[in-house]
Amino acid sequence: MFDRRSLLLGSGALAAGAIPRTARASGGRVIMATWGGGSSKRFRETFAGSFTKATGIPVTIAEVPDPAAVIAAAQGRPQHNVIIAASFQAGTLAQKGLLEELTEDEIPNIRKIPEQFWVRNAAGKLIGMPMYFxxxxxxxxxxxxxxxxxxxxxxxxxxxxxxxxxxxxxxxxxxxxxxxxxxxxxxxxxxxxxxxxxxxxxxxxxxxxxxxxxxxxxxxxxxxxxxxxxxxxxxxxxxxxxxxxxxxxxxxxxxxxLSYMLAVPKGAPDRAAAIRFLNEAIDPQKQLETARSGFLPLTTTTLPPDIERDLGTTVEKVRQGTWSPNWxxxxxxxxxxxxxxxxxxxxxx
Structure with missing residues (x-):
């Protein structure tokens, strides 16, 4: 059963970081639901600030116990327009019609990601941007x-x-x-x-x-x-x-x-801003910084020796030795x- 407290926690985080109407009117805003702790810290420090600096679009990172559960509980009336989820969770939400369908032209940077990590629905549409694994x-x-x-x-x-x-x-x-x-x-x-x-x-x-x-x-x-x-x-x-x-x-x-992806909830506000956030999240420097938090890049970014030492192997060996099923x-x-x-x-x- 989904925890409805997730929705309340998301709302509280949102209120604490509310964006002025003038900012929203100028190009929308991004309100991202993510897990707390290291995950929210990573997105706040690595993704949010640089995206706002480059685009002028404000980003609020809202901590919730489980982003996928928040979207399921919202029942088509989401308060967040971007979420992070394990690929199988995104697939489950898409099954219920709770995620936006996307095309390669809308998120062209997905072409930098090996297709084995792309997740498409039954109609062949993309359901999000793979981020890391x-x-x-x-x-x-x-x-x-x-x-x-x-x-x-x-x-x-x-x-x-x-x-x-x-x-x-x-x-x-x-x-x-x-x-x-x-x-x-x-x-x-x-x-x-x-x-x-x-x-x-x-x-x-x-x-x-x-x-x-x-x-x-x-x-x-x-x-x-x-x-x-x-x-x-x-x-x-x-x-x-x-x-x-x-x-x-x-x-x-x-x-x-095990891949994780950014997705846009169905019916969320500021769809264009959310999709732009997804597309620009795949950046070599961001992938490298994410790798320092324990998440491996899906692009061909080379990892420095200290990260591979803690990993216990090379990212290339991991790519060659793992299988990504159809989530x-x-x-x-x-x-x-x-x-x-x-x-x-x-x-x-």
Missing amino acids: LFYGIAYNTELAKAEDFPSWKVLAEPRWKDKISITRPVFLAPYDLTLYAKLNGGDETNIEPGIPMLRAVAKNAGTAYTSMASLQQQLATGEIVAAPYYSGQIQNLRQAGQTSIAMTLPADGGLA FTIAEKFEERVRLVERIITEAR
Whole structure:
């Protein structure tokens, strides 16, 4: 169920940064909904100021618990005209007719992004601008395991890892783990059946489940669990903060490229200003600054050595070793697959 408090929080942030009518009349405004903490800080410092300086269009960055949930709760009457969302979330919103359909000519800078990351709806229209990606790999406690212990995702189902791994919630297991396991066993995002036995086996091995980033990081740091499927950006940020007892590896059989995108809610005000913000967000310098926060560039921007050191690999190896599924296809079956995964988890207990 969507949290309607998201909408209230978004409204409060908006009111605090209200834009004068004269500014809106001169070229519109951008009101972007994003997660709080590092995400809002990144967009405020890296994107908002430079965009306003270049265009004269004011930008308000509104912190909300979940931008996608805010748009779903608004039911076609959004207060924000730009949101950041995981690609599968954007696909789910588009399924419900809650995102603007876009063309390549409206956001021509999308051509700088590899097409594997573009997300189109059933009509072939773009539903947003891909921004950056994380890779989904295996995080592990460096005092209890090493990267060589995880040459393949399939080892997570081996008896030696019984009660030593953690898994996430069904709403993420369904689009991420189940899809990846299907791919590794001959299926794909349209055919997830081959992935079900592997997910069931991994779930039976899980000693616990993590419900937040902080909870898994604590589980790993204390040795409560040894390893877990996790997000590269989170580990990169931990290592930047001096946490060396947790590392990330990308198994030889690959991983998922989890892309995030900017989208324009259907019926939002100042559509032209919002689309311009999307188009100008893809800038090499902005991509580099975003990479320092744990998010990898979708363009061919080269990362400096210090970022790749914290990442534990090169961005080129990550690009070559990850797979980006069709997130719109995943969104079409999202609720059905979440229910399937819930049954699998219940049976594994």
